Structure formats: structure tokens, C-alpha cells
Amino acid sequence: MYPLMLTVNGTVHDVEIDPRRSLLDLVRETLGLKGPKKGCDHGQCGACTMIVNGRRINSCLSLAVTHEGDTVITVEGLSEAGELHPLQQAFIDKDALQCGFCTPGQLCSAAALVDEIREGLPSVVTGEVGVAMTNEEIRERMSGNLCRCGAYNNIVEAIRTVSGDKR
Amino acid sequence: MEQSTSKIIGEPMNRVDGPAKVTGRAEYAGDHQVEGGIAEGFIVEAPAAPGKIVALDVADAEAADGVVSVLTYKTVPQQKPYGSPEDEGRFTQSHAVLENDRVRHFGEPVALVVAETLEQARYAASLVRVEIETEEGVFNALDHKDQAEKPDSVDGLDEVDTQDGDFETQFSQSTHKLEVSYLTGAQHASAMEPHVTVAQWDGETLIVHMAIQIVASAVSAYANTLGIDEANVRIISPFTGGGFGSKLGVHNEAILAALAAKQCGKAVRVAQTRRNLFANGPHRSRHLQELKLGADASGKLRAVRHSSLASMARNYPFAEAPASPTRASYAADAIHTFHRMVKADIPKVDSMRAPGEAIGTLTYETAIDELAEMCGVDPVEFRILNEPTQDPTSGHAFADRRLLDCIRTGAAKFGWSGRVKPGSRMAGRKLVGRGMAVAIRPNTLSPAQAEVKLAADGRLVARLDMTDIGTGTYTILTQIAAETLSMPASQVLVQLGDSRFPETAGSGGSFGASSSGSALLDACAKLKSALSERLTESGVSANAFAMKDGRVLANGKRIELADLIGAEGLSADGAVDPDNHAKGQADYSYGVQFAEVEVDADTGEIRVRRLLGVFDAGRILNRKTARSQLMGGMIFGIGGALLEESLMDDRFGSFMTRDFAEYHIAVNRDVPDLEVHILDGYSEHSNPLGSKGIGELGICGAGPAIANAVHEATGVRVRKFPVHMEDLLDRLPAV
Numbered sequence: 001m002y003p004l005m006l007t008v009n010g011t012v013h014d015v016e017i018d019p020r021r022s023l024l025d026l027v028r029e030t031l032g033l034k035g036p037k038k039g040c041d042h043g044q045c046g047a048c049t050m051i052v053n054g055r056r057i058n059s060c061l062s063l064a065v066t067h068e069g070d071t072v073i074t075v076e077g078l079s080e081a082g083e084l085h086p087l088q089q090a091f092i093d094k095d096a097l098q099c100g101f102c103t104p105g106q107l108c109s110a111a112a113l114v115d116e117i118r119e120g121l122p123s124v125v126t127g128e129v130g131v132a133m134t135n136e137e138i139r140e141r142m143s144g145n146l147c148r149c150g151a152y153n154n155i156v157e158a159i160r161t162v163s164g165d166k167r
Numbered sequence: 168m169e170q171s172t173s174k175i176i177g178e179p180m181n182r183v184d185g186p187a188k189v190t191g192r193a194e195y196a197g198d199h200q201v202e203g204g205i206a207e208g209f210i211v212e213a214p215a216a217p218g219k220i221v222a223l224d225v226a227d228a229e230a231a232d233g234v235v236s237v238l239t240y241k242t243v244p245q246q247k248p249y250g251s252p253e254d255e256g257r258f259t260q261s262h263a264v265l266e267n268d269r270v271r272h273f274g275e276p277v278a279l280v281v282a283e284t285l286e287q288a289r290y291a292a293s294l295v296r297v298e299i300e301t302e303e304g305v306f307n308a309l310d311h312k313d314q315a316e317k318p319d320s321v322d323g324l325d326e327v328d329t330q331d332g333d334f335e336t337q338f339s340q341s342t343h344k345l346e347v348s349y350l351t352g353a354q355h356a357s358a359m360e361p362h363v364t365v366a367q368w369d370g371e372t373l374i375v376h377m378a379i380q381i382v383a384s385a386v387s388a389y390a391n392t393l394g395i396d397e398a399n400v401r402i403i404s405p406f407t408g409g410g411f412g413s414k415l416g417v418h419n420e421a422i423l424a425a426l427a428a429k430q431c432g433k434a435v436r437v438a439q440t441r442r443n444l445f446a447n448g449p450h451r452s453r454h455l456q457e458l459k460l461g462a463d464a465s466g467k468l469r470a471v472r473h474s475s476l477a478s479m480a481r482n483y484p485f486a487e488a489p490a491s492p493t494r495a496s497y498a499a500d501a502i503h504t505f506h507r508m509v510k511a512d513i514p515k516v517d518s519m520r521a522p523g524e525a526i527g528t529l530t531y532e533t534a535i536d537e538l539a540e541m542c543g544v545d546p547v548e549f550r551i552l553n554e555p556t557q558d559p560t561s562g563h564a565f566a567d568r569r570l571l572d573c574i575r576t577g578a579a580k581f582g583w584s585g586r587v588k589p590g591s592r593m594a595g596r597k598l599v600g601r602g603m604a605v606a607i608r609p610n611t612l613s614p615a616q617a618e619v620k621l622a623a624d625g626r627l628v629a630r631l632d633m634t635d636i637g638t639g640t641y642t643i644l645t646q647i648a649a650e651t652l653s654m655p656a657s658q659v660l661v662q663l664g665d666s667r668f669p670e671t672a673g674s675g676g677s678f679g680a681s682s683s684g685s686a687l688l689d690a691c692a693k694l695k696s697a698l699s700e701r702l703t704e705s706g707v708s709a710n711a712f713a714m715k716d717g718r719v720l721a722n723g724k725r726i727e728l729a730d731l732i733g734a735e736g737l738s739a740d741g742a743v744d745p746d747n748h749a750k751g752q753a754d755y756s757y758g759v760q761f762a763e764v765e766v767d768a769d770t771g772e773i774r775v776r777r778l779l780g781v782f783d784a785g786r787i788l789n790r791k792t793a794r795s796q797l798m799g800g801m802i803f804g805i806g807g808a809l810l811e812e813s814l815m816d817d818r819f820g821s822f823m824t825r826d827f828a829e830y831h832i833a834v835n836r837d838v839p840d841l842e843v844h845i846l847d848g849y850s851e852h853s854n855p856l857g858s859k860g861i862g863e864l865g866i867c868g869a870g871p872a873i874a875n876a877v878h879e880a881t882g883v884r885v886r887k888f889p890v891h892m893e894d895l896l897d898r899l900p901a902v
Contacts, residue, residue, distance in 0.1 A: 020286040029285070034198035035191020037408070039359045040441040044827035047359055075191040084189065092185035095795045099637025100188030101359040101408030107189060139836040146827060148359045148409050149637045150799030152835045 006070045008033065009077030019065050023057075024048040026064035027074060035075035035104045039146070046145035049105035049112075050074050056112035058144075075104035078111060087111055090158035098149030106145045110159050113141045117163070133163040175650040176643075176856075179791035183661070184406070184641045193406045197363040199376040201434040205365060206235050208427050208437035209288035210420070211278035212446060213270040215299045216820060217512040220268040220277060222298035228280050231294060233287030235431050238279040240265045244429050246422075247394050250482045257485055257517070258416040259387035264423055270299055271481065272514050273821040274446020279423045281431055304512035306820035308478040309455055315476055315507040321488040322522050323609060323676065329494060329560050332501025334459075338470035341461025343541045347534055348458070350887040351489075351526040352812035353822075354451040356519045357832055360408020361444055366424035367434035372399045377421055380410040381673030382632040386666050388417045393425060404664035407674075410636040411803075412449070412518035415675050419447045445825040449517030450813055452477040456489055456530045466544035468499035468553045473531060478511040485517050489527035492607050492867070495755060496531065498555035513820050518675070520803055521863035524608050525870070529807060529888055532604035532871035537884060545585050546603055546875070547578050558753035566754035566852040567859075569783045570605065573759045573846065577603070577781040580844060581761035589882035590900035597765035598902070599776070602875025606758030606782065606868030610850075610859040612745040613672030615686035619648065619694050620738045623729040625717035627652065629661045629690070630668040633683040638674060638862055639792030640683065646789060647684050647856070651691035653713035669740065677756070677860025680788055682743060685855045690741025697739060701731045748854050756859040758782035760801070762872040766880045768902050771892035773877060775805055778869065779842040785850030785859035793861050797843045800865020805833045808870035809889050 001016040008031060015030055022041075027033050027050070036059060039047035043061035050059045051073040078085040087110050090096070097103040120131045125140045138156045147155065187193040213220075225237040236242075246263040253260070264276055277297050282288035305311050321327050338344065364377040373395065379385045382402050390397040407414060420437040427435040439447055454477040461470035473490040490504035519525070539549035554571055557564055577583070583603065592599045617631045629648050635641045641661050649656040662668065671683045702709055702721055709721035719726045731737075763777040778801055787793045810831040814824045824830045843865075849857035870888065878884050883898045 018284060018286045020290070021284075025285060028198075032200065033191070034194070034200075037195070037360070038197070038438070039361065040827055042441060042826050042828070044441075045359060075189070079190055084186070088186075088189040091189050092181050095182065095185075095791050097182070097185070097188055097637075098639070098792075098795055098799060099359065099407065099409040100184070100193055101195060101637075103188050104191045135840075136836075139838070143834040143836045146359065146832060146834060148357055148411065148832060149795075150802030150833070150838075151795060152802065152833075152838045153798055153841050154795060155835065 002065050004065055004068055006067050006072060008072045009074060017064055021064045023050065023059040023062045023064045023067055027059065033074055033076050037101055037104055039102065046109060047102045047105040049108040049145060051108050051112050054115065056109050075107050078107060086162040087158065090161045094154045094158040094161065096151050096154040096158040098151055102145060102147045106147065106155055109142060109145045113159065114163055133160065175646045175656055177787050177790060178646065180642060180646060180656065180789055182639060182642045182792060183645050184635065195360055195406050195408050196365060196376045196378045196404060197436065197438050199365045201367060203433065205434045205436045206281050206283060206431055207285040207288045208279045208281045208423055208435050209292040210276045210423065210443055210447065211280060211292050211295045211297065212274040213277045213299060214297065215301045216270040216273045216275060217304045218270055218299040218301035220270060220297060221300045222296065223277065224296040225278060227294040228291040231287065231291035233283040234291045235281045235283065236427065238265060238427055238430060239277065240267050244426050245394065246392055255391060257483055258381065258384035259391060261392040262388055262417050262422050263392055264419050272512050273819060274514060276419050276423060279427055279437065281427050281435055304820050305509060306511055306513055306815060307817045308476055308509035308511060311509050312476065314509045318479065318486040318506065318508045319484065321486045321506045322518060324488050324491055328505045330503045331560050334470050334472055334501040334503045337501040338459060338461040341469045342464040343462045343538060345460045345534060345538045345541060347886055349456045349530040351454045351456065351529060352888060353453040353815060354519055354811050355445055355448065355813050355830060356411035356413035357830060358409030358411055358413055361439045361441055362418050362420050362448055363436065363438040364421040364424040365434060365436045366428040368428055372401060373425055375402045375425065377402060377404055378407045378414050379404045380407065380414040380634055380636055380675050382634060382664060382666050383670045383673065385417050389425060392422055400666065402666040404634055407634055407636040410674060411520040412522065412675065415518055442825045445813065445822045446514050449515040451519040452487065452516045454489055454526055458530060458534045460534055460538045462538055462542050466539065466542040466549050466552050468497050471499045471502045474505035476507045478513060478516060479508040480513055480516045481510045483515050488523040489530065491523035492527045493531045494560040495558055495753060496605060496607055497553040498559050502560055521608060521866045524867040525807055528604060528606065528867045529870040532868060533874050536602065536875040547574060547583055550574055550605060561753055563751055563753040566752040567785065567850040568757065569846060569848065570757040573757055573781045573783050576844060577759040577761055577779060580781065581779045583761060586879060589879050593902060594765065596768045598768050598880040599763065599765050600876040600878065600880025601763045602872050602879055603759060603761045604868040604871035604875060606760060606864055608677060608756045608860060608864045608867050610754040610756050610853055611676060611678045612743065612748055612854045613678045613682040614743065614745060615671035615682040616669035616740065616742045617683065617686040617690040618669050618738065618740050619690045620736055621694060621732060622736045623717065623732060623734055625658050625714055625728055627654065627659045629659065629687055631663055631671050631683050631687065632666055632668040633671040633679065634664050634674045636674045638679060638796060639789060640679060642792055643680055643684060643788040644687050647687050648691050651688055652695055655715060677862045681854045681856060681858045681860065684788065684858065685743035686741050688855055689743060690739050693741055694737060694739035697737055705731060743854065748852065752852055754853055756784045756861065756864045758864055758868060760868040760872040762876040764873060764876040764880055766877060766895060768899060771895035771899055773809055773890065773892060775839050775873060777839055780865060781844040781846065782864055783846040783848055784861040784864060785848045785853055786857035787845055788858055793845060794843050796862050797865040798841050800863060801841055801869045802833050802838050804866045804869020805837060805873065807866065807888065808873040812889050
């Protein structure tokens, strides 16, 4: 067992863990936060997406012990003081979910995506005019988050409605 | 948000479970926590099959850190024989695992390692050594056509085969004849939530949190497998992370968890890994479909013959019916349909979203497109020309058929302007093509019950063992109750997914909303009558009343509910009996899909540019969630046309494509802007709500519309699905 200290959704955790434990299993099993989901455990579906030090990652592919001192945000940490994050509200309003299993990952991914675009980080579809919040940019950047129910179009719409938001 | 209490059904109300799902609070089976902790089970799969286990060494696994127990056929608690009783049907029969030293198929569990943590269980599982003495197996129906049999029944149809009219004469006298065969690939439903079960025993009672579509048949499956009373099985499944058919019945992890919990004396979770799913979950078999179509010079269909050959998992009776849409789509002088199956030593073959139609419209609607082209008739006109006036095979009247409305509306909205010469429309280096196809899906009603209880504070609780697998059940049931009782939706609480609640047929076959909704409608109507009686007794005679915040509003008066129904409240039970509806009528949901694709003129890469659907599914219960389901179906159709295939290594009967890197479902960027149009309707013969099934309709027709567009883009007819770039590459037009 190895000691690990990290901050999840604003709370500092000091734990002893199996070095084989992934960040996803740490959050779900050790800390009991069940929002992030395990859809494939291979980094292929995105249901486990968390925001670590401001960047989204597939938490199932990352060993927890590599996150000493890191700051992690899960879907539970998107809302503040009981108030939904604008993306969460937009996902409800645009029906950007069906079964909801991929939703925690979609939301974390979307929140980080808004920041990436604001910072001007390019993607494979970014043209010469530069990064902009186009449907094609959103689609490309959300393609690491699978949704078998097929809520993709509503997810794009939900992200567009809040893309100007500063939160 | 307060809804108007007069008309709520059909309104695009936000999903009532939306807040729970966007905050991570919705509890799926694998999220369930148990006081005292949960041990983790990890499946050890058979590395070869069929055959006999000749060596199984678990000593190292048992000695590994944290291991609680290792279950094998030598140590597993008593079960009833797999498949018994035979007349029970596949969902409720015994699903025994680790039964004996036989292994039926590749990947079948040969052991379950239970440890304190997942890491310990997974490592210990790697220490189990197993040796199988294999025998000759049947893995691919196409290699064993001589073993093809007529199955006892096919999914969703009354008849396995039909032979209406004189096919040989009509075909031989046809002016235009098409004779084609198609291969459709095996598929896995690939719900985002893998199959997972948390089981624990409280004395003689088994308590299970599982991902399931139909609660009641899962209760029977446990009882039949473990030899216990159904009353001693409790299943709880408030949220299921997608099903698409794969969670209709129970699978190996469900039984393993129950056995392990018994053996270990504590709660055990068995979560199938994504890789497990491809052997321990169900799949859609690959099919060989042969079509012979004949038409006269004007394009009138004379002869249709559709036969299908596929694999059935040995000892698991399920046969998909791809010729189902062929029986009901178009009028023809002769229509013959056949389904044949070969018993194979492969994982379970079972329903996957729109069984029959998903792969049946894929072939039939592309063959129709090809025949229309041969006849020189526009594909839209061809379909209008062959519209039947009654169900072509049964001869029954249609309960409600507005396919032509769908087709004409779709053609107008899409801007269909007839076909161009295939391979002639270019945009840069992209070949652009358009295509269309019809969607059809049988509409059924299943028995269901519901109970409602109104409390003195004005809150209504509705309970059914129905599930919400992402379909929006919580929401539409809330709307039905609120409208029927003239009360705000915010005061309705729908509780689902518990075997202690009244029985329904669950989620499947697109019957969920109509069936559970009709039962709830009945319960609410009965509650309303009872409340009316109480009003009359208290001296207020009113034809209509509304409820809000614990008061009844009638005849301009406000009466406290507490005075009418007392502290104990008022309850009612409701039900729906399918025998009372759509008797002797052919009942289907309909639609049409139009697609535009681009094919890279150099690489053959196919991208969908537009997909537009127009659907008629009777009365729409929630315009927002209905549209979402239809869109999801259309996206599933993109997968079926272009992406999804579970490839089997036919030497060993093992699927090779066992994760999302190999089994490709559509990702966000594979999907263009989708247009969904829904005709307003009310199907009075279908059920008391007037609604029809919608969950599978969107897939039907989407794939063939895309394939037909690929043909117009390139001039190439690909008669296998999915259509890949390599199928086009050496046949692309020189441009």
C-alpha cells in the first residue's frame, strides 16, 4: 500500500492505496464518488473522464499513485453549492442524455473543452482562421466520449448554448 | 417549472431524472454500496471451446492476497440444469454457470475469483490454470448449411415461414428480376454500461442490484437457476445504462454474483469487463440473406422471396427474423419468406435493437432500391406505386398506416429531386450521393400493471416494475399521471425497477411506453373515479376537477384533500390487457429516411452528410424524449450501415473485436446534423394511449438509406454490411 494525497472536488484526501489502483477506481471505490463511470476500462469510451489540473483525462488509464498533489474534478464537483453548472442545466434542457451512463464523462469533457477552445488550443479540424466554437470543433473534441443512446447532436447543441459562459 | 395541468402528455417536458443523471447521483447497479463492503468477482474465461475441462488448477489463485473464494464447477453451489424447464422461454429458463466440466463456447466462465478488491481478484484470476480438451465445433452457419433447420419459432412473428401466392410463376413472368444475396455482420449491442450485478443474501432472500431491462423475467431466471422461490428474489434496478436488447435477460455475471454471494456469505459484485461482454453478453448473429424480387415493366412488384440463414447458440432458442419487414412493406402478387438456423457453439445469440428490421430493412430496402433502378422508376415513386391496401401476408386491415404521408413529407423536406446517374455528382474530390428507404417496425402491447397512491398532501406515487433504460420512462409516466389526474407534474413521483412493484413486461420491443403507460393510465383513471365519488359524498358534484398542493379544485370550490381521503390517502391499481386491443389488425410504426453521403473519390472513405427521418408512431408522449430516441436510432443505423461488425475467428469460435478500438460504434463526429420530423397522430386501435413504439423505429431504414446513397455516389452496390471503404476502393469511378 502506498500513501497518496490529492484534492478531489475541493476536498483533500490522504489515503493508502494499492499501486495497481486506477484513478477511476480510487475515486469510485476508495472515495465512494460514484459519478464517474467505468464503460470500458481501456480509455476508449470516455465515461470515466475527469478534469485533472485543468485538463480532461481518461481516469481509467491513469494509475492513482501518479496523481500525488493533483487537483481532480469529477461530475460531482461541477455544481457549486447545490446549483447546477450551466452545462448540466443545458444537458437537461437539450436532452443531451438518455440512459445517462456516459453523461458524467461527457460533462467533464465538455467543461474542459470550453476552456481548451477559450485558450485557443487547436484540434485536427481547426482551420487557418483559428479555433472557434463551431459544431465541427465540438464534434471532433467530443469524439472521445462515446454515447450509445445517440445523444450526440443534443450534446453539441447543449455545449453551444453555454460556450460563451465564463464559469 | 410548473406545467399546465390541462395538457401534459406529449409536451416536451425535461426528463424528470435529468438532475440525478447530470450530477452523478443516479445510482446504476455497479454504483450500489453495501454496508460491510462488497467483494469483487472476476471471471476466468474458457480459452477454447467446445470441449471438456481436463485440468483446472486454482491453488495459486486461492493463495493470492485478498482472495476470499474461487468458484469452479467443483465448488459452486447447487443449480438447476441450464435451459430447464424447457417450456419456460429463454429469459426465464435456468442460466446455470460453472455447471460441469463442459464448456459450450469460447469465453464461457470456467471460474470466478472473488477477492476483497478488484485489483486482487483480477491478479488472482490470472493465476488460474485451465486446460480444455476441445472438440470439433460449429462456429459459422455458412460453413454448415447442411445443418440448417427450421426453428420452432422466430422472434416477434407468428410464422417462421410464409408462402403467399405462387412465387415461381410470378417471378418467372416478371419483366425485371433481381436475385441478390447479402451478408450482414454479427453485432454487439454495446450499451455504455457493461453488464454488472451486485448480489447479497439476507437469509433465504436474494437481493440483487443489476442492469436489466425486464425485472420480472429476471426474477424467474434466478428462481429457475437457483431452485428457490420467486418470492425470495428481489431485484432492484432504478437506472440501467442502456440495453438495446442486451439486458432483456440475465447473463453470466448475474448468476455468478448470486452464487458467489452465497458461497462467501457477503455481498459480491461481478462487473463484466468490456472484453467479457463479447463472450458473456448476447450478440446479433451474422446473417446470409437471399432475395429474389420480380416486377412488371411499370415497376409493380410481382414476386418477393426473402430467406435468411443464421446461427443460433446451442441450447438457447432465439432466431432473429430479418424477413419480418418484407412481409408488411409492399404489396406483391407473391411473397415468400423463410428463416433457417444452424445451431452453433458460440456465445448467446439474442435480440439487439430492432431485431429483424434493423438488418431486414438493410437488405430488403437496398434490394428494392436496386429493383426500382432496374425498372427505371424513382425510388420514392416505386414505393408509392407498391403501397398495399391491407397487410400483404396476413391480409389483415392495417390498424393505422400513414407511410405515404411519411414518404411525401420526407421527400419534400429533404428536397428529393429524383436520382442522378450514379457516380456523377461531385463536390471537390468527393462523390456525393443520395438515397432513401422506408422504416417499418411491428407495434405491440404487452400485459402490464401499475399502482398509484395519492397522499393527503397532494403527492402521487406511481409504482411499476418497469425500467427506464434511457428511454424516458420516468418522464412519460409522470406526464400520463399528471394529465390524467389534472395535477402538476412536480407532485408526481414515479418509482420503477423494483420487483416488489406491480409487474410489467419491462423495456423491450418498443412496447415499454405503451404497455406501462396504459396500465398507469388505467390506475390513474380509477383513482380519479374514486376521488370523484368522495367528492360527491362530500356534497360537491363535479364532472371535472383539478388538484394542486393538497387541494382539489372543483366547481370553483377548494376542498382540502385531507378532508376527502384522510391521512391514509387513496390508492388504485391499474392494468392493460393486450387481448382487448388491435385484434386482428396489422399494427406497425412507420417512417422514411433520406440520406446524403460523400465518398472520397481517392480513398473510398464514406461520410454521412445528411440524414432526415419522418416518422409516424401514433400519439407522441413527450416530443423531446421521442425525438431523442428517434435520433439515437438513426445513429444506431449509421453504425449498422458503415461501422459495426463483430468479427469471429472461425477457426476457434472466438470474437476478435472485443473492445471499442475494434468494435466501432458511431462517435460524435461520425454524425451529421440530423433532421427528425414526427407526424402528429393517434393510433386508436393500438392501446388506450394511442401511442406506438418508437425506440427501435429510428434504426429501421437509416442503414439502407445510407447504403442507397453510397450506390448513387459511386455506382457500386455493396451487398454486405457494414459497407467499408475497402469494399469500394477498387470499384470507384474514374473521376
